[in-house]
Amino acid sequence: MPIALHVAASIPLFKDFDEATLAKVAGLMSSRSYLSHDIVMRKGEIADSLGFLLNGKLQVVDLSEEGREIGIHFILPGAYFGELSVIDGQPRSASVISVKLSEVAFLPSNHARDLIFHHPLIAKRLMTHFAQIVRAASNQRTLLSIPNAFQRVFAQLQTFVRESKDGQVIEGLPKQHEIAIMVNTSRETVSRAIHTLMKMNVLEKKGTILIVKRPEKLKQVATVGMDEGENNKT
Amino acid sequence: MPIALHVAASIPLFKDFDEATLAKVAGLMSSRSYLSHDIVMRKGEIADSLGFLLNGKLQVVDLSEEGREIGIHFILPGAYFGELSVIDGQPRSASVISVKLSEVAFLPSNHARDLIFHHPLIAKRLMTHFAQIVRAASNQRTLLSIPNAFQRVFAQLQTFVRESKDGQVIEGLPKQHEIAIMVNTSRETVSRAIHTLMKMNVLEKKGTILIVKRPEKLKQVATVGMDEGENNKT
Structure with a gap:
């Protein structure tokens, strides 16, 4: 037609x-x-x-x-x-x-x-x-060179962040196993990393959307990693 | 000028x-x-x-x-x-x-x-x-989704193979730590994987060039991995 x-x-x-x-x-x-x-x-x-x-x-x-x-x-x-x-x-x-x-x-x-x-x-x-x-x-290649798996997840999450009327949000987050493939780690590590950010009140789940409550903190853990003691499982 | x-x-x-x-x-x-x-x-x-x-x-x-x-x-x-x-x-x-x-x-x-x-x-x-x-x-993303690190190295090596007058060769092989970043593993794993292929007579070093002596075998280990027993360290 x-x-x-x-x-x-x-x-x-x-x-x-x-x-x-x-x-x-x-x-x-x-x-x-x-x-x-x-x-x-x-x-x-x-x-x-x-x-x-x-x-x-x-x-x-x-x-x-x-x-x-x-x-x-x-x-x-x-x-x-x-x-x-x-x-x-x-x-x-x-x-x-x-x-x-x-x-x-x-x-x-x-x-x-x-x-x-x-x-x-x-x-x-x-x-x-x-x-x-x-x-x-090219950015993904740089991201993959981060040795710490938790930090790779944080850096990947940072790439999904968009400005919205409610501030910074992540909409349409890929499935955990998909993120795991992107940053070359296990699904369990992705799950633990996201859970850690929620515990730290950096991210908050609201329906299908993740609200970035502390954008500066997300940026920090994505670029320089997490401080000693913030999460001793990394 | x-x-x-x-x-x-x-x-x-x-x-x-x-x-x-x-x-x-x-x-x-x-x-x-x-x-x-x-x-x-x-x-x-x-x-x-x-x-x-x-x-x-x-x-x-x-x-x-x-x-x-x-x-x-x-x-x-x-x-x-x-x-x-x-x-x-x-x-x-x-x-x-x-x-x-x-x-x-x-x-x-x-x-x-x-x-x-x-x-x-x-x-x-x-x-x-x-x-x-x-x-x-896109091929690199597919490659990175291979769960086995040895196989990722093999698949990455396969991407470097070129036809030459001496048959299949790898010229200008990146440094081991560079390959490690590409396929998201340790330099040691890259070293062991290449060493394994040399022991199996799949690759042979000739000056700065790697000769692919068994192209079919390299293709096989890159696409379906190594058989049990060929290398029990994987």
Whole structure:
């Protein structure tokens, strides 16, 4: 099913496009619906298109060597995905599955490449996005070099902190075993580290959100670790 | 000192540029020499230029939270560097130092951005480069999720393997403590893992190069681990 002009206009990557370009792009795209657990893109396949999530929710998943599923991140409405293979022509680096009823628009690879390399606006947006990913990967490498596992958990938690109207919060905290993989420790250590911060009144659980009650303290334990005596289990 | 047309022409990022564009770019660039240990770019500074190493050798370095130096990677002649800040306008993510007498050419940020976003050839090259970095970061995350430390070392070694005229080899192996940081284990574990592979005749040291004598075996221990009994210390 081709997509309507106003739908294309709602995609952030196309923001500020003139109407003629937008109409042309919309005419090249097609959309499809996916039920929960459907596979939208499959790791190892050759890229035939760039995807855009119109509504619903997707997850990028990869399998570890032992076949365990590693949930990399979620794709939310408005986002594009599958750009790596469109750009470099290599097979898909991960699979994408739908986690609920979702509608996805696709732009064929050859047209996507035209758009990506020939439109300065798009080139800039994609490269800025890549720059953020590369910076995050670099920060993660620095974080992983912290020898103390508790401090690695604290530093990882610090990266999740966002400003909200209620002050600093952590929303959508990944599962403990996911954090454990990110910072290379056991789930038990993640659990103990978070519990320690709650005991110290640095974090407070409020429904699905963690309130950072003492932002300065979290920053301190993330950057220089915990004082002797604050927690003698580290 | 401005740079000569033939010097600009030798920079891989500018390959296949027409002479007029190349002459214009060369006229906008300037070059500088650095002695060993000089700082070429400083973490946290605002980007004023995109760098190109003409000759010599540079190293991208970052500091861990405790002030330990983390050598990220080397920059070899022909390569560009400092592109993240030029693209996203954020401060430099790491410092760059010269490790021997080096000559660097700089293109001011505003001209570099013009080039990056408005030349499809350059946009494509930069994005392909970013795609490789993002894929490598994603593979590294998968690697780090391997629970067994020995196997993580094997998987990391596997990523260093290159084809050469002598078959599969590992050239420029990072130091053991650097590999230890990459795969989040101790230097001693890295040492034991490499030693085990040598005992099994999978690897053989030849000067500064490691010859992969049994590529299939390395692949096997990297992907499914070592059989019980092959090494009872794991």
